[in-house]
Amino acid sequence: MDLTTSYLGLELAHPIIASAGPLTQTVEGVKELVGGGASAVVLHSLFEEQLRAELARDEQLIAAHEDTFAEALDYFPSSPVTAKSAAYSYLSLVERAVASVDVPVIASLNGADLGGWVEFARELADAGASAIELNIYMVPGDVKTTGALVVKRHLEIVSAVTEAVTIPVSVKMSPYFSSVGNVALQLVDAGASGLVLFNRFLQPDVNIETLHTDAGFELSTPHEGRLPRTWIASLRNQTNASLAGSSGVDSSEDVVKYLLAGADVVMTTAALVRHGRGYTREMLGGLQAWMTRKGFVSLEQVRGMLAVPAMTDGEAAGRGGYVTAIQAAKARYGSL
Numbered sequence: 469m470d471l472t473t474s475y476l477g478l479e480l481a482h483p484i485i486a487s488a489g490p491l492t493q494t495v496e497g498v499k500e501l502v503g504g505g506a507s508a509v510v511l512h513s514l515f516e517e518q519l520r521a522e523l524a525r526d527e528q529l530i531a532a533h534e535d536t537f538a539e540a541l542d543y544f545p546s547s548p549v550t551a552k553s554a555a556y557s558y559l560s561l562v563e564r565a566v567a568s569v570d571v572p573v574i575a576s577l578n579g580a581d582l583g584g585w586v587e588f589a590r591e592l593a594d595a596g597a598s599a600i601e602l603n604i605y606m607v608p609g610d611v612k613t614t615g616a617l618v619v620k621r622h623l624e625i626v627s628a629v630t631e632a633v634t635i636p637v638s639v640k641m642s643p644y645f646s647s648v649g650n651v652a653l654q655l656v657d658a659g660a661s662g663l664v665l666f667n668r669f670l671q672p673d674v675n676i677e678t679l680h681t682d683a684g685f686e687l688s689t690p691h692e693g694r695l696p697r698t699w700i701a702s703l704r705n706q707t708n709a710s711l712a713g714s715s716g717v718d719s720s721e722d723v724v725k726y727l728l729a730g731a732d733v734v735m736t737t738a739a740l741v742r743h744g745r746g747y748t749r750e751m752l753g754g755l756q757a758w759m760t761r762k763g764f765v766s767l768e769q770v771r772g773m774l775a776v777p778a779m780t781d782g783e784a785a786g787r788g789g790y791v792t793a794i795q796a797a798k799a800r801y802g803s804l
Contacts, residue, residue, distance in 0.1 A: 516579025630659030662710030704730025720754020
């Protein structure tokens with residue numbers, strides 16, 4: 469049985485990847501995930517705010533000494549990556565992880581502006597990262613910010629980073645654009661080699677006893693996989709970019725659903741947190757068992773079976789599915 473797949477031009481033994489999260493913060497964590505069966509690993513995200521803070525600190529250090537004397541110029545920091553910085557630690561993690569495992573190691577950058585990303589992206593490539601995942605987390609706090617500006621910011625980031633490096637770059641995008649599919653295609657046109665669908669945004673709750681909001685973070689549930697699978701199915705035959713399914717992956721059934729929709733790979737953190745770092749092998753075994761039962765011998769036979777055909781009227785198909793679902797709901801619940 470052939471389970472091999474390609475993601476961002478990287479050849480993988482199978483389609484299950486350990487996504488960015490708490491389990492990929494250390495070399496030991498990465499080694500355990502790979503030992504547990506992951507075909508690739510996305511390291512935890514380095515945040516734009518960390519880079520910005522360190523850049524500002526170094527600029528202040530230079531300003532404080534710039535008038536000392538000419539011979540002291542070689543004393544100035546030559547790079548924002550200093551021995552104790554978060555950036556240095558992250559680069560070190562990349563280098564050590566790459567040296568420790570025999571699967572692709574993908575770096576992750578999280579932010580909403582260019583910041584220090586461009587230069588740091590080059591350093592990630594030099595450190596040995598197989599690819600870079602841009603986790604563009606932009607939630608406009610100013611309600612006057614237009615959707616067009618949000619999209620423009622995304623495209624600027626993707627264009628700048630992809631022009632700076634030769635390794636592939638993917639974008640972990642939001643599902644909250646007015647036209648998700650169009651923005652996805654624009655990101656590819658801007659240079660993205662792949663798309664990760666979707667980023668999970670923080671949704672704080674209200675505590676009625678403390679009269680405060682709780683900014684808690686919860687693991688995804690299988691139900692959340694429906695939205696990304698819908699868009700993967702829509703995009704599969706509209707682009708040659710790699711498509712990664714993320715969110716709502718908790719079992720081999722969820723992996724199969726993503727593949728049928730058209731995903732090249734499936735990423736998960738929630739399942740590995742809940743069930744252990746070796747749970748990848750159980751999901752992989754379930755995928756193989758399903759393929760055997762259905763008579764499939766390769767992923768190519770499975771991938772995209774339920775994707776929207778290239779020549780289909782997407783709007784009509786979406787509307788038709790909506791109407792069918794409403795009619796089914798009426799029939800099921802209307803008689804209660």
